[in-house]
Amino acid sequence: MELERIVTHGDFDGVVSAAICSRVLGIDRFFFTGPSMIERSEVSITAGDVVCDLPYPLECGLWFDHHPGNREALALRGIDPLSIPGRLDDAKPSCARVIFEYFGRDRELPPHFSETVAEADTIDSFDYRTIDEWRRETPGKLVDMSMKTRRADARDEMRYLDDLVRLVRDRPLAGVAADGAVAARAASYRDEEKRMIEFIEKSVAYLPQDAAREIAVLDFTSHARPPRVHKNLAYLVAPQSLGVLVLGSVFRAGRKTNDLAISMSLSMNLAGRPHGKDLGEIMRRLNIGDGHAGAASGTVRSDTKDAMLRAKKRLLSDVWKLWAAGSRGGNGA
Numbered sequence: 001m002e003l004e005r006i007v008t009h010g011d012f013d014g015v016v017s018a019a020i021c022s023r024v025l026g027i028d029r030f031f032f033t034g035p036s037m038i039e040r041s042e043v044s045i046t047a048g049d050v051v052c053d054l055p056y057p058l059e060c061g062l063w064f065d066h067h068p069g070n071r072e073a074l075a076l077r078g079i080d081p082l083s084i085p086g087r088l089d090d091a092k093p094s095c096a097r098v099i100f101e102y103f104g105r106d107r108e109l110p111p112h113f114s115e116t117v118a119e120a121d122t123i124d125s126f127d128y129r130t131i132d133e134w135r136r137e138t139p140g141k142l143v144d145m146s147m148k149t150r151r152a153d154a155r156d157e158m159r160y161l162d163d164l165v166r167l168v169r170d171r172p173l174a175g176v177a178a179d180g181a182v183a184a185r186a187a188s189y190r191d192e193e194k195r196m197i198e199f200i201e202k203s204v205a206y207l208p209q210d211a212a213r214e215i216a217v218l219d220f221t222s223h224a225r226p227p228r229v230h231k232n233l234a235y236l237v238a239p240q241s242l243g244v245l246v247l248g249s250v251f252r253a254g255r256k257t258n259d260l261a262i263s264m265s266l267s268m269n270l271a272g273r274p275h276g277k278d279l280g281e282i283m284r285r286l287n288i289g290d291g292h293a294g295a296a297s298g299t300v301r302s303d304t305k306d307a308m309l310r311a312k313k314r315l316l317s318d319v320w321k322l323w324a325a326g327s328r329g330g331n332g333a
């Protein structure tokens with residue numbers, strides 16, 4: 001079957017992945033989706049599709065990916081990734097890098113792709129050493145911001161991503177960022193972020209045990225709706241903090257429950273220096289979730305609001321003990 005469509009993740013890495021495939025394979029039909037849609041088989045995919053930066057579907061013509069979790073999912077299904085046309089390389093920081101190297105072996109790619117793929121590596125793996133580095137508005141960052149602005153209409157969104165793939169395919173990122181629609185959307189995201197930062201300023205708090213204000217705590221459990229906030233923005237409000245902890249209610253079918261969701265991340269200021277913090281280990285020790293050293297999340301179930309409030313108090317005190325033990329270098333066992 002002839003390859004005729006590219007199915008890709010609707011994020012920066014997915015757009016760059018699609019742009020490279022489009023140029024090399026001469027395909028300009030695109031479909032944008034997310035990992036859970038593929039996992040639930042809600043997108044119909046055939047041997048005519050090239051699938052990028054997403055879990056492996058039931059079948060497809062070519063598959064490119066870099067997520068270790070998707071390799072595990074294949075193993076559970078008894079599928080050898082080497083038997084699938086395309087490439088899975090979970091040592092690569094972006095799917096765009098996997099595709100760039102796959103096609104770059106035996107053909108010349110347009111010179112602007114090198115810089116574009118390097119930006120995809122940085123953005124997709126959140127590879128920043130300092131807050132300044134993270135905040136610097138590079139052309140790639142502006143394009144990424146343009147994709148994060150609040151979505152008004154799903155069809156408009158698809159059309160925007162479609163145009164964006166063509167721009168990223170045909171121009172260097174500086175040229176893409178200079179496009180009128182891209183620049184306008186990046187500016188509107190900048191405004192949204194400003195409002196998120198103001199909201200975080202009003203919400204941020206610290207545990208009473210935490211005299212040095214190491215963990216910036218954002219507790220949204222009293223909100224009737226889940227606020228739209230990117231937790232890393234807390235580092236702008238609390239630059240001294242070493243980590244951010246977000247507490248929220250779990251929503252099911254749009255309804256607030258008494259279950260607590262906790263997520264934590266370490267400040268990029270800790271990157272490259274020994275600190276002994278392992279957030280995934282904290283979630284596993286408390287038996288509430290999982291994650292990496294630098295970012296982890298968990299859930300605590302409660303039947304009533306009173307039970308939830310008690311669980312919250314206990315959770316915060318347990319997290320603090322494990323956090324403080326980590327910084328003393330011991331594993332606390």
Ligand SMILES: [Mn+2]
Pocket residue numbers: 013014053066094095124
């Ligand atoms: Mn990716």
